[in-house]
Amino acid sequence: MRVLIDTNILIYREDDRYVSPEISNLIKILSRTHTDVLLHPASLKDIHRDRNEERKRITLSKVEAYPILENAPVPDKDEEFFKKIGEPKSENDEIDNLILYSLYKNAVGFLITNDDGIHLKASNLGISDRVFYPYEAIEHFQKDLPPSETVPRPFALKKGFVSDLDPKDPIFDTLRQDYPEFDEWFTNVARDGRECYYYKKNDGSLGALMIYKFEEEPIPSNPPQPSVKRLKIATLKVSHEGNKIGELLLKVAFGIAAKSNLSQVYLTHFTEDGDRLVYLINQFGFKHVGVLPRDMGEDVFIKKLYPTGDDCKELTPLEISRDYYPSFYDGSNVNKFVAPIRPKFHHRLFTEYCDGGSRQLTFDESMGDFIVEGNTIKKAYLTNSKIKKLKEGDLILFYRSQDIKSITSLGVIEKVHYLQDNPEKIIEIIGKRSVYSKSEIEGYKKPLTIILFKHHMNLKNPVKLSVLIESSILNGQPQTIQQIDDDKFSMIKKIGEINECFTIH
Incomplete structure (x- = not known):
């Protein structure tokens, strides 16, 4: 390599x-x-x-x-x-x-x-x-x-309070430059008991931070944004450890908003040329909607968790997945597939499940066993399946074999690379999404098909094999990727208790 x-x-x-x-x-x-x-x-x-x-x-x-x-x-x-x-x-x-x-x-x-x-x-x-x-x-x-x-991983994302943080930490230096009132603001939100997620590097300094709050009042931007229940990301800072941590913090924010039945997440930011934060949030549907009435022009970015009206009229299924994540298109224009995955790799890709798979971990619990790729949104799945019907925007349901024998998770396919047999090329295609070591990839039977996908959600109620068979969704335990029709997918949605608010037909 x-x-x-x-x-x-x-x-x-x-x-x-x-x-x-x-x-x-x-x-x-x-x-x-x-x-x-x-x-x-x-x-x-x-x-x-x-x-x-x-x-x-x-x-x-x-x-x-x-x-x-x-x-x-x-x-x-x-x-x-x-x-x-x-x-x-x-x-x-x-x-x-x-x-x-x-x-x-x-x-x-x-x-x-x-x-x-x-x-x-x-x-x-x-x-x-x-x-x-x-x-x-x-x-x-x-x-x-x-x-x-193996180098010990320093990541340990924690939920805490602003009062737990040191306002003199270097991560706040640029905020202090952009906001003259930063120290007063920090003191006030700490006293108010504001919650946050953060992780610390080996030297004890902050490597990433998200401070958030719930709001309902209008946003006084130009043009103004109406009163809506929103989650405001008051602070989102990631040092040079890479965008996967920023992606993870966005996933946390989307999860908090969805659990609280909020329709929007927003943040404000002083945009610079080649801005890394703007590059990151654009990948997950944040749209520039206006500027706050301040001398320096602080930009306002809003992300909708689900569309309204004709928002999706001209969008492809893949664009819907991007702009309204965790919402996704599940109408007849996309195919649906069930993919078996062994517990070892299920644990790496979907770390919210404990080793036995008997229950989903809470997000805070899953932080103790921090597999970066497993906690982020963009993932990669390798398979020996010979199926060639998969395309961008299709839905993929993951069936955890061997132990819990259930469909647990749902993703939207972003790209498929069929029948790859060169290990180095496979490693390149997967890139930073990889949960696989080079030796594992070299040891796999070739050729391999690579499925790059966004993980949209875990099923609230994993659908067990016995139920899949009784409902005639599957004939038996899946040994390879297989397609299911829309009616069978609808049954999985109902049994798995997928929130229809996040499905677009």
Whole structure:
């Protein structure tokens, strides 16, 4: 496996002379997993442009050990590439595009960078699952280490109160810059007993935070938004550990809103060029609806949990899944499938279920056994099934075999890659959604079909095999993916107690 690293990850803000402990850890993992680490030649040109001679010398000393990507592809005449990301506006843009193009043309398997602009462009190109922030790369590649060498995962998302937090934590620095009244606000919400979700890094500082509240009053934006019961994400901050933690916090917010019978979630934000938060929330249906009447122009973003009126009239099933998650389209324009999954992988993909599968864990309980990919929304499923009817927007119901023998979870298919037999290509396709180690993928019988999907919900009442057979939904325990008709799916919805508020026909 060949991985390209952006030299920006080697620049340690605390001291130019050293590589950060996180990056040292990453490089060690890449070495132990026999991953080829390369630099793009354009990165060296960027370093040589630095007018600070001492910093240039130090940076060059850090990169001299890494081989250069030879014959790196050049996007000069690739109109489709520039159509998706736009023409470069500066020399830095040109360098970023060259680096990203090598991934786009599959000259390397993955790219590791802290550059938010590159992450945003990767999303526009449809290759964001192959572009990692450093901590995402650690999470991904440490799966391939022997168990004795696996790096302990620091994640432990906790529910608590604002009063539990240190207002001097570095995560609040930018908020304090944007909001002169931040300290007064923090004191007030702490005294009010405001709840939050957060996780702390190994050094004790906050790595991610979501503070929320319930509101009903109008939003005084331009244009104004009417009075509706909403969940406000008052603060959503994620440090450079990657978007999976931000995705998880959004999942928490959507869950709180749905449980409280709220129709909307919203937040306000000072948007910047290449804004990582905007990039993240756009993937889950937040829409820019206006600006607050402040001097700097704070943007307002609202996400509807289910549509009203003609909201969905022109949308595809996949677009409905994106814009109104956790709602989904289940009409006759999409097919429905039941997919068997063994408990081992069910536990990784759907960590809300305890090992025995006898009950769903509460969200707070599941945080104690934190499998990042298992708690996020976007997932990947591997199968040897020969079925070729699956398409974007179709529904997939997961049947947990061997122990509880029940349909437990529902997802919307985003993309299917049929009959893949090259392990490295499979790893690239799954990207940061992977719960599988390289050795597991290499050991699987090939070819494999890869199903990329959004996990929309777990069934409130898992549908047991005995009920599936008695209701003539299935003839027996499913051994491979099988299609069911609309009538059988309707029975599963009723028996499984899927909330019809989140289904669109």
